[in-house]
């Protein structure tokens with residue numbers, strides 16, 4: 001008689017149908033496919049785990065993986081016709097890996113499907129389970145580490161400095177702002193709707209916030225909020241915003257270049273004109289990738305878990321229900337549909 | 350009877366007639382004026398020195414001082430109708446400053462004139478006189494310190510790295526390349542003429558060099574010289590070159606932004622499109638100003654003086670004779686007329 005863990009079950013998957021190099025992809029560029037899977041790591045598959053995926057994380061960098069990348073980048077293109085993959089939270093159903101056993105909760109790289117067999121790659125075991133598990137797609141996962149590494153390690157902030165965050169209500173931005181407040185900085189964020197702006201000041205503790213879509217003149221807006229200039233810019237959007245920021249940086253200012261979401265669908269990137277200010281203002285502009293900083297994850301948790309429990313940090317999530325909603329949820333990042341961290345619930349246990 | 354040091358002498362001066370905000374200034378935007386000066390620090394002028402100027406340094410940053418700057422920068426505008434000023438080498442003729450006495454040789458900030466009375470501002474006493482004194486306008490002066498600080502302190506180079514220098518035959522660039530070779534890097538330079546390119550490879554020890562004016566496609570040129578990519582870019586020119594470099598940087602590459610001479614006469618700066626590469630390649634792009642590093646001058650001399658005497662460092666100068674030639678010499682920087690460090694000889698002793 002077959003053991004229960006050899007049971008064959010349905011495995012719905014999100015598949016990329018074709019590459020989309022330019023423009024906002026459509027939901028129909030992805031499809032939901034049904035396949036099946038045996039709930040056991042196949043014979044001979046050493047050091048592997050079979051995960052039941054609980055939550056999937058929608059992340060902007062996935063957009064570049066939907067392109068047919070000609071030159072190698074720090075990420076590779078998705079395989080068309082195969083399930084997409086990305087960050088998520090899962091539960092170990094079966095394991096041939098000595099470090100993982102059935103029932104373990106993990107976050108890290110997994111497939112956009114109900115079940116995934118993987119040789120653990122960028123998987124972290126979840127130790128703290130007395131917090132919402134969904135947080136491991138955001139606050140306690142990759143975006144949280146991005147905010148932490150980008151702000152503390154790249155920006156090297158000092159108490160009292162003037163900090164500006166774009167895409168400030170998002171998965172990364174909302175946390176950058178809160179870290180900056182915890183340190184004693186003055187923090188202003190920008191976002192793309194009234195609702196998000198209110199969230200920033202009323203719930204997330206930003207000193208001020210503005211809707212960049214309502215500003216004719218970004219330079220003037222920044223001058224209004226930073227009459228003394230900006231010490232630290234946490235760059236999430238690029239393009240015109242970066243150009244305006246360069247005009248408003250202070251001497252020895254730092255720009256952590258986390259991402260440039262306004263550019264991801266463009267055929268040709270928008271021009272930036274004001275780089276000359278980098279010299280006179282001795283600006284340091286530095287790109288970073290979160291995975292270079294994962295060795296700091298334990299240190300990060302030491303800061304965040306207590307702050308969370310003491311109510312010093314809060315986190316806003318935007319939850320889509322069901323794998324079928326994943327394509328729309330992902331694309332919503334590029335129109336600003338998400339309010340807070342966008343995740344997709346596949347299963348609650 | 351008047352003492353000899355109270356003698357009144359002619360003092361020729363270079364005066365800016367009017368501000369030139371856009372475009373290449375003309376020689377006629379400056380004029381040579383004759384005035385006279387008493388060879389004595391005036392009664393009541395404490396802590397001042399009277400310098401006889403020997404050599405003046407022509408430096409690209411002076412271009413921005415010929416503009417009426419609206420927003421304060423790290424330099425201020427020249428006063429129209431008054432003598433211009435800048436770096437130079439001089440001899441103390443009279444002094445009311447306890448640290449300076451008649452006959453002392455100095456380099457630092459002085460007037461574009463034959464004699465200057467100044468409260469010592471950015472003046473360095475010349476200790477080593479067994480080297481050409483003109484070198485204190487270049488190799489042993491501000492441009493030398495710029496190359497040193499920009500390369501060692503900002504780029505943080507490692508042996509074996511791939512280094513690219515633009516405006517490579519100039520006052521700063523020729524030294525950056527030599528420092529990189531001393532450290533064991535692979536160094537390529539670009540410059541604007543066949544003569545300069547030959548200088549780079551034949552005399553200055555660059556591994557390779559190219560004439561950027563003869564390249565239709567700067568990206569392709571860089572790929573030819575850096576098939577593995579660039580670790581360090583010492584940025585002197587900006588604009589199109591920076592855009593091409595961004596395509597060719599390696600992971601964790603560094604760009605020391607020393608200057609962007611291709612932009613100084615522009616009305617509107619050229620667009621840069623490829624900043625997105627800063628993220629994936631984790632590029633650090635950092636501006637710097639030499640005067641922030643003058644505390645390292647003694648350490649710099651410890652490296653350079655012995656290297657010079659042992660023939661491990663060489664230096665190319667372009668010498669204009671007489672104060673009258675100063676305006677043309679200065680403007681020549683922006684057409685690439687100078688071959689090596691551009692200086693103006695006012696007097697040999």
Ligand SMILES: NC(=O)c1ccc[n+]([C@@H]2O[C@H](COP(=O)([O-])OP(=O)(O)OC[C@H]3O[C@@H](n4cnc5c(N)ncnc54)[C@H](OP(=O)(O)O)[C@@H]3O)[C@@H](O)[C@H]2O)c1
Nearest residue numbers: 060146170171172191192236258259260261262289290336
């Ligand atoms: N370097 C790394 O390792 C790393 C890791 C994670 C994330 N990132 C980057 O960090 C940034 C934020 O990511 P996230 O996960 O926190 O996403 P997010 O902010 O939760 O979601 C994306 C948000 O970007 C804004 N946006 C979309 N299109 C825009 C445009 N054209 N101009 C301005 N804003 C636009 C939208 O908010 P509005 O309504 O405010 O427009 C949208 O909600 C992205 O650039 C991402 O690529 C980098």
Ligand SMILES: NC(=O)c1ccc[n+]([C@@H]2O[C@H](COP(=O)([O-])OP(=O)(O)OC[C@H]3O[C@@H](n4cnc5c(N)ncnc54)[C@H](OP(=O)(O)O)[C@@H]3O)[C@@H](O)[C@H]2O)c1
Nearest residue numbers: 409495519520521540541585607608609610611638639685
């Ligand atoms: N940050 C600081 O503290 C600091 C201090 C000193 C200098 N700097 C900067 O360092 C750079 C080099 O200064 P330097 O004193 O060594 O000058 P330099 O190289 O001796 O002279 C300027 C050279 O720039 C090149 N050039 C002129 N117009 C150009 C253009 N449109 N495109 C490309 N190249 C052009 C010319 O050489 P080609 O024939 O090769 O075109 C010219 O000979 C400048 O950007 C300057 O502002 C910065």
